[in-house]
């Protein structure tokens with residue numbers, strides 16, 4: 001078992017991320033130790049409900065816990081107010097109280113939605129993350145950013161609400177579709193390229209052989225990515241500066257997701273975002289040609305996309321880019337790679353400059 005302690009300035013909000021193969025099996029016993037007497041609400045999506053949710057509910061009931069299960073259709077399209085409202089109604093009908101606990105069991109969508117419901121219902125109840133995608137295990141379950149999308153852009157409605165604990169079980173990745181596994185790898189490439197040259201070199205070396213079957217290799221990767229993210233969140237919980245290093249690839253990535261009406265998955269969009277932003281970084285003299293080549297080669301070896309798909313609505317891309325939380329009028333603020341393992345924050349680029357990049361983005 002491995003543990004990472006995320007120590008926040010406000011001590012009571014600190015929490016532990018536990019990573020252990022088979023942890024999901026032990027969860028009911030852990031819950032019974034810590035949360036007996038509270039009403040537990042497992043929130044998940046329709047896929048994860050069938051794979052793990054139902055079983056978790058039964059095992060929680062078996063150990064005498066007062067647990068119920070709520071679920072919604074899987075996918076980014078559920079990250080909206082309709083889902084939030086339906087969950088809030090179900091919780092209120094089932095007599096949620098201030099001392100109830102929400103268990104977010106699923107990928108990044110479940111985590112963001114369940115976390116936002118936890119942040120808002122009765123002005124905030126406690127919740128824990130049990131992430132079941134690689135992306136959620138290494139990224140979205142850590143740091144307390146929760147929220148939903150708006151037609152004007154991704155993640156524009158939300159809150160900071162830290163979980164009380166995160167339980168990561170790499171064994172659940174065995175059922176994850178290969179494409180979803182790759183999506184998670186793109187966030188690991190991001191965090192490595194942004195913060196840890198050694199981790200990047202190891203990814204680069206192992207990319208062709210990386211698989212879910214290699215449990216020890218996977219455990220090491222997840223642990224290091226979690227450690228890196230937790231260290232950043234500990235220093236800048238509310239993203240007033242340093243935490244924005246984690247936005248590498250995301251400024252372009254978020255706009256691509258919205259411009260393709262979410263046909264592009266988050267991880268794919270981030271991968272293309274890293275590729276396009278690396279091109280921008282090279283033009284700005286922040287990244288060398290060799291470094292950019294290494295980044296593109298690693299993404300490609302991991303079977304991640306690096307080219308922008310044909311966009312029917314380029315105008316939508318720029319509308320979303322300008323609605324980004326990081327934009328200032330016609331200037332977009334980027335967190336940009338400044339070498340492998342180094343990031344420059346608050347790099348300002350005009351939308352005209354970005355448009356030029358797209359004219360020949362598939363060079």
Ligand SMILES: NC(=O)c1ccc[n+]([C@@H]2O[C@H](COP(=O)([O-])OP(=O)(O)OC[C@H]3O[C@@H](n4cnc5c(N)ncnc54)[C@H](O)[C@@H]3O)[C@@H](O)[C@H]2O)c1
Pocket residue numbers: 045046047048051074075076079106107108109110112132133134135136139140141142143144145146155172173174175176177180183266267
């Ligand atoms: N809050 C944050 O800090 C943060 C960070 C990164 C990404 N995100 C958000 O995360 C979301 C993307 O998350 P995601 O990629 O996990 O997508 P997702 O939650 O949609 O999960 C992907 C698919 O995998 C299925 N699934 C989940 N676990 C499974 C398992 N173990 N076996 C089989 N199928 C499984 C889901 O049902 C879904 O169909 C985006 O909305 C993104 O904005 C948030």
Ligand SMILES: [Zn+2]
Pocket residue numbers: 139187250266270
């Ligand atoms: Zn992301």
